Every structure is written in structure tokens, then in C-alpha cells.
Amino acid sequence: MKTFDYDIIVIGAGVAGGVFAASQNKDKKILVIERDLTEPDRIIGELMQPRGLQALEEMGLAHLVEGFDAQVVEGYKLIKGDETFTIHYKDVDNGIKGIGLRNGKFLTAIRNDIKSKENIDLVEGNVTDLIEENNVVTGVSYTNAQGEECKSSAAMVVVCDGPMSFFRSKLSKPNKKVTSYFMGLVLRDLDLEHPSLGHMIVTGDAPVLVYPIHSNGYRILIDYPGEKPPRIGTKAIEKFKEEISAVLPKEMVPSFVNAIENDQLKVMPNHSMKAQAFRKKGVVLLGDSLNMRHPLTGGGMTATFNDIISLNKALDGVDVHNSEALEKAVESYYENRSEEVETINILANALYKVFRDADLKEACFEYLQKGGEQSTGPLSILAGINRNKKYLLKHFFKVAMQHPLHFVTKPKKQMRLYKNAVGIIRPILKDEDQPAIV
Structure with missing residues (x-):
């Protein structure tokens, strides 16, 4: 049997790679390689749905969200012009909650946790290649922080190098699409009626999301539709400021204006992708390297943690040095x-x-506003608690078909609503039905 330097090498110490490493048994010798270990300042990965918190607890890692002023998120407030209503997680399941946090602080907590483990080596370096022997991945080549060329071997390599993954195309057949861009700022000194709720503002042509990330900070994410990034020139920023100020609730406007005039507006692409991994021995893709979805619902960390639990279950009792079993x-x-x-x-x-569809947006807002199962049902799916696809599809089509009489009184509008709903869901289901391995 071949002798390896490590049992597992993890490429990337982001949310996926860091939490995966932290979740492993102490008897596994692990090397984690991260390109940049300085604390990042990002606008992604800052809203964790209740199932994400549950998953951390299942892995014994709930402490990772403690000690850096993360904020409880109790549900949502939906806003369309002067119309508003709230939906609380407690109505789905009394006791569940989400959390808003600063991505950089969360990553620092994860990295400090794995640094403290004697079985894990965390190094700063840039992985440049996978080492293969007889078409089996047996390790990695990387350049360390001192510029030295290094090689390490392992029975298993876990690739978690994120949305812009370098190794994804070498290990899978990706179908990555840019669906839109998020423009992000931090709003400070807000005095909100519901400070512990995420605020979904659908007044304009594209959604705006606001949620707490620390005791005096709310992340605002403004969607910019299309595949091309927004322009960030002086005139464009001034126009943007006016347009967004017009759709925000009045209590948010002063803080927004102050933020856009004094802080750097950050822009990130929103991707949709379900890669199909090749049957390559000795290596596995995890997190955003394998699967992404639009971040509007804050489901990214929940999906990643569910993947980690799924992979850990598959590896339970498996000797990673047994290539066939692995x-x-x-x-x-x-x-x-x-x-x-x-x-x-x-x-x-x-x-x-x-x-993004005016008629369906109106129908969805009206449906959720009814309360009862019409609001708690969709919220249970968004929270990651209910993972029943048939239940999701039932509510999706009920949004479009909630007024059957409209087929008689407003036939053109109702048929357009139905056709648009089918046009949205059909390609999404087709993409999702693709297997994750080819």
C-alpha cells in the first residue's frame, strides 16, 4: 500500500473546506491549503438559514458562529411599495432561527478552529496542480507563502476552491451561468421596526435584500440583472443612488445615502451551476466548486453544510487508503x-x-401575504427545513393558479401568468435533474 503524507488534503479554507476539515475525526491527518489567510471583506456568505445552523450543530460545530457579534434572524419582512407583511420562522417550527454574520469574521473563526486541532495543518499557499498516478489523484503541488514549490500526497483530495474554482473544469463538466450581480454596502445606525428580520424589498424591477450582520450593521444587497457587470462611474453611481432611494423604505434611505457616498460599493456575480463530476479516483468536489444557485434566498451555506454531512455519511467507516472503498x-x-x-x-x-416578472411577483406577494400554510409552507422550504420537492412545486403552481376564476374573468393575464410560471420552472427542473456525476 502506498504511503501518503496525509489522509486528506483540502484545497481551500473557505466555508466549505474549513467546515469540512473541522468536521473530521481526530484520527485523520489533514492538510488544508488556503491561497490567502488574511481576513476577507466580502458580501457573500453572510446569511445562514435555520437548516444551516442545524447542520453545524449536527457536526458539533455550532460554536463557530459565536464570539463575533453575529445576529439572530427570525424571519422576513416583505415590502412592495406601501404594502408590507412579516413571516416568522417560529410559525414554521417554534425555536428555529437563522443568523446574519460578517463573512470574514466567520471564516476567521473557522480557521482558528482548525488551527487549534493537532491533526490538521493549515498552510497559506496556492495549489497549482493535482498530482496523478495511473489516473488516480494522489496529492497536490503548491507554492507556499514563501514562494517555495511544494508537493504533498494524500489518499483523498477534497476540492473546495469556491465560485471561481480553478480545478472545476479539470474534474467536472460545469454549466456555469451568471444570472445577475449583487451590489453590496453596509447600512449603519438603522432604526427598524423589525430589526431581527431580513427585509425583502420587491418594489422595483429587481429585488433588494437587507439583513443584520452585526449589532450596528445591516447588509444591503441590490440586484443588478444581466450577465454584464454594472458600471461604477460617478454618473452611474448617482443615478443608482436615486433609483434605489426611491424604492427603499424611508427609514433606510439616510443610511443608504451615507453608505454609498462614503463607502466602497462592492460588486459580485451571482452564479447558477450544477456541475457533473468526472469519475476521477482520489478526488471529490465540494461546495461552490460543484454547485451554486442564486444567493437571493441565502441558501448557499445550508447547501454546503448538507453536502458536508452527506459526504461524511458516505465516508463513515471507510478507510480512505482503500482506493476501491473510497x-x-x-x-x-x-x-x-x-x-x-x-x-x-x-x-x-x-x-x-x-x-423579475411583474405579474408573478404580484401573485407571489399576494400568496405569501395570505398567511397560514401559504406563507409558512414556502418559508419552511426557504429555511431548508422542508426538503420535499413535490411540496415546493405544489406551492409554486398555487401561486400562479390561486385564482382559477381568472381563467374566465382575466383569461389573457391568467394564461400569461401560467405560461410564465411553466417557463421559469421547467428549465430549472431540467438542470436540477442532471446527475452530479458522469
Whole structure:
């Protein structure tokens, strides 16, 4: 049997790679390689749905969200012009909650946790290649922080190098699409009626999301539709300021104006992708390297943690040095992971397109506003608690078909509503039905 330097090498110490490493048994010797270990300042990965918190607890890692002023998120307030209503997680399941946090602080907590573990080596370096022997991945080549060329071997390599993954194309058949861009700022000194709720503003042509990330900070994410990034020139920023100020609730406007005039507006692409991994022995894709969805619903970390749990279950009792057993475990993970994440993917991509369609947006707002199962049902899916695809589709089509009499009184509008709903959901379901391995 070949002798390896490590049992597992993890490429990337982001949310996926860091939490995966932290979740492993102490008897596994692990090397984690991260390109940049300085604390990042990002606008992604800052809203964790209740199932994400539950998943951390299941892995014994709930402490990772403690100690850096993360904020409880109790549900949502939906805003369309002067119309507003609230939906609380407690109505779905009394006791569940989400959390808003600063991505950089969360990553620092994860990295400090794995640094403290004697079985894990965390190094700063840029992985440049996978080492293969007889078509089996047996390690990595990387350049360390001192500029030295290094090589390390392992029985298993876990690739978690994020949305802009370098290794994705070498290990899978990706179908990555840019669906829109998020422009992000931090709003400070807000005095909100419901400070612990995420605020979904659908007044304009594209949605705006506001949620707490620390005790005096709310992340605002403004969607910019299309595949091309927004222009950030002086005139464009001034126009942007006027347009967004017109759709924000009045209590948010002063803070927004102050932020856009004094802080740097950050822009990030929003991707949709479900890659199909190749049958490559000794390596596995995890997190955004394998699967992404529109971030409107904050489902990314939930999906990633569900993937980690799925992979850990597949590896349970498996000797990673037994190549045949390892290959079967990895294939099992790829083949079964969709059961835990497909509703998160479908809802995220579908809801974004619904909010971009004027008629469907109106219908969705009206449906959720009714309360009862019409609001708690969709919220249970968004929270990641309910992962029943048939239940999701039932509510999706009920939004479009909630007024059957309109087929008689408003036939053109109702038929357009139905056709648009089908046009949204059909390609999403087709993409989601693709297996995660080829």
C-alpha cells in the first residue's frame, strides 16, 4: 500500500473546506491549503438559514458562529411599495432561527478552529496542480507563502476552491451561468421596526435584500440583472443612488445615502451551476466548486453544510487508503447529495425569476401575504427545513393558479401568468435533474 503524507488534503479554507476539515475525526491527518489567510471583506456568505445552523450543530460545530457579534434572524419582512407583511420562522417550527454574520469574521473563526486541532495543518499557499498516478489523484503541488514549490500526497483530495474554482473544469463538466450581480454596502445606525428580520424589498424591477450582520450593521444587497457587470462611474453611481432611494423604505434611505457616498460599493456575480463530476479516483468536489444557485434566498451555506454531512455519511467507516472503498463512497455522495439540496437550488433560482416578472411577483406577494400554510409552507422550504420537492412545486403552481376564476374573468393575464410560471420552472427542473456525476 502506498504511503501518503496525509489522509486528506483540502484545497481551500473557505466555508466549505474549513467546515469540512473541522468536521473530521481526530484520527485523520489533514492538510488544508488556503491561497490567502488574511481576513476577507466580502458580501457573500453572510446569511445562514435555520437548516444551516442545524447542520453545524449536527457536526458539533455550532460554536463557530459565536464570539463575533453575529445576529439572530427570525424571519422576513416583505415590502412592495406601501404594502408590507412579516413571516416568522417560529410559525414554521417554534425555536428555529437563522443568523446574519460578517463573512470574514466567520471564516476567521473557522480557521482558528482548525488551527487549534493537532491533526490538521493549515498552510497559506496556492495549489497549482493535482498530482496523478495511473489516473488516480494522489496529492497536490503548491507554492507556499514563501514562494517555495511544494508537493504533498494524500489518499483523498477534497476540492473546495469556491465560485471561481480553478480545478472545476479539470474534474467536472460545469454549466456555469451568471444570472445577475449583487451590489453590496453596509447600512449603519438603522432604526427598524423589525430589526431581527431580513427585509425583502420587491418594489422595483429587481429585488433588494437587507439583513443584520452585526449589532450596528445591516447588509444591503441590490440586484443588478444581466450577465454584464454594472458600471461604477460617478454618473452611474448617482443615478443608482436615486433609483434605489426611491424604492427603499424611508427609514433606510439616510443610511443608504451615507453608505454609498462614503463607502466602497462592492460588486459580485451571482452564479447558477450544477456541475457533473468526472469519475476521477482520489478526488471529490465540494461546495461552490460543484454547485451554486442564486444567493437571493441565502441558501448557499445550508447547501454546503448538507453536502458536508452527506459526504461524511458516505465516508463513515471507510478507510480512505482503500482506493476501491473510497471510490464507492465518493460515488455514493455524488449520486445521493441532490436529495438534500435540490429544493434549495430550485427555490433560489425560481424565486429570483419570479421577482423579475411583474405579474408573478404580484401573485407571489399576494400568496405569501395570505398567511397560514401559504406563507409558512414556502418559508419552511426557504429555511431548508422542508426538503420535499413535490411540496415546493405544489406551492409554486398555487401561486400562479390561486385564482382559477381568472381563467374566465382575466383569461389573457391568467394564461400569461401560467405560461410564465411553466417557463421559469421547467428549465430549472431540467438542470436540477442532471446527475452530479458522469
